[in-house]
Amino acid sequence: MRFLDGHAPHYDLTYDDVFIVPNRSAVTSRFDVDMATSDGTGTTIPLVVANMTAIAGKRMAETVARRGGLVVLPQDVPLDVAAQTIGYVKARHLVAETPVTLSANDVMAHAQALIPKRSHGYAVVLDGDEPIGLVARTAPGHEVDLFTDLASAAEPMPVVLPADTDPRVVFDALVDANADLAVLTHESGALAGVLGRLGALRAGIYRPNVDASGRLRVAAAVGINGDVLGKARGLVNAGADLLVVDTAHGHQEKMLTALAAIADADLGVPLAAGNVVSARGTLDLIDAGANIVKVGVGPGAMCTTRMMTGVGRPQFSAVAECAAVAREHGAAVWADGGIRHPRDVALAVAAGASNAMVGSWFAGTYESPGDLRTDASGEYKVSFGMASKRAVAARSSADAAYDRARKALFEEGISSSRIRIDPERPGVEDLIDHICSGVRSTATYTGASTLQELHDEVVLGVQSAAGFAEGRPLPGGW
Numbered sequence: 001m002r003f004l005d006g007h008a009p010h011y012d013l014t015y016d017d018v019f020i021v022p023n024r025s026a027v028t029s030r031f032d033v034d035m036a037t038s039d040g041t042g043t044t045i046p047l048v049v050a051n052m053t054a055i056a057g058k059r060m061a062e063t064v065a066r067r068g069g070l071v072v073l074p075q076d077v078p079l080d081v082a083a084q085t086i087g088y089v090k091a092r093h094l095v096a097e098t099p100v101t102l103s104a105n106d107v108m109a110h111a112q113a114l115i116p117k118r119s120h121g122y123a124v125v126l127d128g129d130e131p132i133g134l135v136a137r138t139a140p141g142h143e144v145d146l147f148t149d150l151a152s153a154a155e156p157m158p159v160v161l162p163a164d165t166d167p168r169v170v171f172d173a174l175v176d177a178n179a180d181l182a183v184l185t186h187e188s189g190a191l192a193g194v195l196g197r198l199g200a201l202r203a204g205i206y207r208p209n210v211d212a213s214g215r216l217r218v219a220a221a222v223g224i225n226g227d228v229l230g231k232a233r234g235l236v237n238a239g240a241d242l243l244v245v246d247t248a249h250g251h252q253e254k255m256l257t258a259l260a261a262i263a264d265a266d267l268g269v270p271l272a273a274g275n276v277v278s279a280r281g282t283l284d285l286i287d288a289g290a291n292i293v294k295v296g297v298g299p300g301a302m303c304t305t306r307m308m309t310g311v312g313r314p315q316f317s318a319v320a321e322c323a324a325v326a327r328e329h330g331a332a333v334w335a336d337g338g339i340r341h342p343r344d345v346a347l348a349v350a351a352g353a354s355n356a357m358v359g360s361w362f363a364g365t366y367e368s369p370g371d372l373r374t375d376a377s378g379e380y381k382v383s384f385g386m387a388s389k390r391a392v393a394a395r396s397s398a399d400a401a402y403d404r405a406r407k408a409l410f411e412e413g414i415s416s417s418r419i420r421i422d423p424e425r426p427g428v429e430d431l432i433d434h435i436c437s438g439v440r441s442t443a444t445y446t447g448a449s450t451l452q453e454l455h456d457e458v459v460l461g462v463q464s465a466a467g468f469a470e471g472r473p474l475p476g477g478w
Contacts, residue, residue, distance in 0.1 A: 001320070001350055004461040012317035014299075015344045016468045021459040025447035030440035031205070034450045035068070039292055039332035039354035040270040041242055042217050044068030044207040045436055046349055046451060048334055050359035051075060051221040051244060052302075054382065057369035058085045059117060060362070060428060062092045065216035067206040067432050070355070072244050075221040079231055082220055083238035089218045090239050094208045096163060096184045096193025099124045104132060108153050109146035111135045116379075119366040119427025120196045122181050125154040129190040131183050133157060157183045163192035171200035202429060206436075217241040219272075224258040229265055236267045244294070245273040248305065251281035256288045263289020275336055277318035279325040286331045293331060294357065295322045299338030301360035302417060316351055323352025342438025349439065349451050350458040364419035365428040372421070379421040 003009075004021055027033065036044045049056050049064055051072035061071035073082050092098055100114045100123040111123045115137040125133040133154025138144045159173050159182040170182050174197050182200075184192040195203075209217045219242035220235040222228055232243055245259045250273060259273050273285045274294025282293045296319075298305040298312030306312040315338040323333045335348035336357035348356040362368060363381055370381035399407070425431050448454035 001455055001458050001460065004459055009462055012314040014314040015316050015338060015347045017462055018316055018347055019461050019463050020442060020446065021461055022445045023447045023457060023459060025444055027444045027447060027449050030444055032449060033440045033443040035436060037354045037451060041070050042209045043070050043355055044209055046345060046355045048072060048355045048357045049362055050357050051246060052359050054370050055359055055363045055368050058088045059367045061089045061218045062098060062216060063367050063428055065209045065218060067202060067429060068209050070209055070217055070219055073220040075223045075246055079234045082235060086218055086239045090215045092216055093193045095167060095203050096195055097199055099194045101126050102150055104151035106150050108144055108148045111150060112138055116366055116372045120181055120194065124183065124191060124194065125150045126191060131157060131191045160185060167200040167203035170195050171197055211241055219244060221246045223247060224254045228258045229261050232262045233267060236269055242270045242272060245271065250274040250276045251284060256284060259288040259290060277313040279321050282322040282325045286326065286329050291331055293322060293326055293333045294336045295319050295333050296337035316347060319348055319353050320351040342435045345435050346439045346442035349454055352455055360419060362428055362431060364421050366426055367428045380418040382418060
């Protein structure tokens with residue numbers, strides 16, 4: 001990474017402050033760019049979903065890992081629930097999507113409530129473990145008898161294929177049948193999953209993030225209070241592929257002590273820790289045992305830390321400084337927060353991050369855990385920050401009433417925010433396509449065929465606010 005005029009400015013930069021200069025390129029296609037990272041996470045695209053309760057659940061974990069990313073389960077999820085979620089993700093098919101399933105004697109009301117938890121828009125009706133029909137999501141304003149049993153309401157399955165069918169064959173079968181969804185089954189006839197046209201296309205573009213046994217990867221977070229080592233050991237025993245030791249202020253003694261204890265236990269998985277924004281903080285976490293350092297204080301959409309405390313640092317400069325130190329010591333960094341556009345992921349990689357950690361942008365998708373709600377402006381989900389009163393209340397539920405009330409006085413985050421479902425990109429896979437398309441294009445513009453080459457070869461410039469505004473599209477014209 002180098003700057004256009006040969007040296008970095010003497011002030012810190014956000015993603016909006018920076019632009020990338022195109023270089024001479026021999027990369028002829030975006031598909032020639034290898035998006036895999038090398039930080040031990042197994043990610044084949046540079047995306048990690050933040051460990052936020054309103055975002056990182058089992059549906060998100062399954063879907064993102066299937067496309068090559070990684071989801072970090074939140075630290076306030078009880079160990080037994082986290083273990084169940086990890087087991088669920090590990091048992092998922094690498095190609096077929098897991099649909100909503102209901103029995104034939106269930107009713108339409110349940111189907112319509114559950115179908116939006118998947119972006120393909122259908123539920124599969126089962127007789128035992130064998131599929132017998134499909135139920136589609138009802139269009140808004142379309143009347144339907146919500147008490148109709150699904151045996152009566154189910155539509156025929158136009159395409160039923162074996163689970164190991166090549167995705168291209170599935171795609172062609174769907175085109176020939178003019179159908180939206182294929183039902184995939186095991187030899188026994190039991191349901192294996194479903195695959196739509198987009199899913200079949202994506203299976204030929206993305207590589208799943210899998211462990212040594214060929215199962216989807218999932219990470220989990222632990223805090224720095226209580227029996228940290230016990231929880232960490234329990235999560236690894238349950239199958240977690242990576243642990244994130246997480247607190248808002250990562251450069252503190254309590255963090256270093258907790259991180260060192262986990263590192264000394266040698267649990268056999270990579271350790272990420274944070275958050276910090278300085279070279280000193282990065283080095284101290286690496287010395288305590290971190291393989292990956294999370295960088296970012298205050299850039300997130302749900303975070304009020306900078307406005308409440310004045311603490312933080314512009315994210316691009318923070319990532320660049322921390323990544324340079326980490327690389328010298330054989331570690332990596334994740335750029336955590338402030339990701340609003342595909343360009344921000346590309347700039348995080350250009351600054352030296354191995355992965356960009358995304359939170360609120362993914363909250364407004366069908367796969368996030370929140371219930372889908374509707375108002376006059378359309379569909380939305382409710383999100384909240386992990387330092388907010390709502391999150392603190394969940395983490396302190398076992399405390400005495402007095403202690404809970406005292407902690408509630410000091411929150412740094414938004415407790416309730418409506419994150420709109422984008423009608424053009426309602427599913428997390430739609431956003432992954434959007435992001436990866438941008439990052440791949442960045443690589444071709446810079447002459448890079450890998451993310452490491454993107455960091456090595458990129459030439460950056462600094463722009464004014466007007467320069468950033470000039471680059472925004474204007475669908476209505478000038």
